[in-house]
Amino acid sequence: MHIAITGAAGFLGQRLVQQLLARGELRQQPITRLTMLDQVEAPLPEAGDVSLAALALDITAPGALDSVLDQRPDVIYHLAAVVSSAAEADLELGMRVNFDATRALLEGCRAKELTQTRLIMASSVAAYGGALPAVLDDMTALHPQNSYGAQKAMCELLINDYSRRGIIDGLVLRLPTIVIRPGRPNAAASSFASSILREPLNGEEAICPVPVELPMFVMSPGKVVEALIHGAEVPSKSLAPFRAFMLPGITVTVAEMLEALRETAGEKALSLVRHEPDSRIEAIVAGWPARFETAKAKQLGFTGDDSFKQIIDAFVTEQQ
DSSP states (O other): OEEEEETTTSHHHHHHHHHHHHHOEETTEEOOEEEEEESSOOOOOOOTTSEEEEEEOOTTSTTTTHHHHTTOOSEEEEOOOOOHHHHHHOHHHHIIIIIIHHHHHHHHHHHTTOTTOEEEEEEEGGGOOSSOOSSBOTTSOOOOSSHHHHHHHHHHHHHHHHHHTTSOEEEEEEEOEEOSOOSSOOSOGGGHHHHHHHHHHTTOOEEEOSOTTOEEEEEOHHHHHHHHHHHTTSOGGGTOSOOEEEOOOEEEEHHHHHHHHHHHHHHHHHTTEEEOOOHHHHHHHTTSOOOBOOHHHHHTTOOOOSOHHHHHHHHHHHHO
8 A cells, every 4th residue: 555645744744644654554455655745855754664755845846746656656645735824825826836736636647547546635614605504514615715715625626526537536625623733833824723722731822813702613633634544445436426525523612712721721821812803814714614514524434523622632642
């Protein structure tokens, strides 16, 4: 089993690599080769008997993925992306990385006739937007309100059509907002959702740029990685007719997130959160829906977190 991962140096890509190596198999076949792709060389973990390669390359360059596709990977995880605020600030960059590179990857698979390769792309709740029902489902029309969401939505349609044609065996997993991300804040509009918890838990100040009554649809990193791995094992016949759906996150307001922080770490931690409104961030995040019916994901065996408190507890345990 050969697995390739774009965006492998990112926090989600690194977690996926670690879990795949710990598991050792996929589709009841041993993982023998794992190729990690990113604009910087991903760190090489202990791999045992797995042949591990980390390539630093620009996936937007013509033919950048040809050498990897020549090796006919069985599974491709396409995680590389320019995140929401950065894609909104730089349309050309977002289009080049989020859309053009995805289309080039699909065309590369077509040229190499990788019809049996499972291509799994991480999409986003940002693909939705506009006037929406109170609760969405997987067939709710996509009407993104920012460039990042539009780029993801276009990729979803391409992957579904290439799969319908039998060019690839595609799957798109729409990810809820991932909390709690490790490290430091990044350019994603949703970055605050992790920092208002992560920093206070580490004794540092954090800024909350949105109203506390704002609801969000969230999922822990651990559950997202589980879903990515499970996505490689779902039978192709179960995915049609449309191969993009939302993972089973949970709905929580910012106020509820902060209350969970107080319950876990006390008033001192909560006092480290400063409320400084940022209309730019609020405009992006408030356009994302927060309530979903995720029947298809659950039917296919994907699982989510039981509570937001469980998400915080998992993060605290990881830090110990």
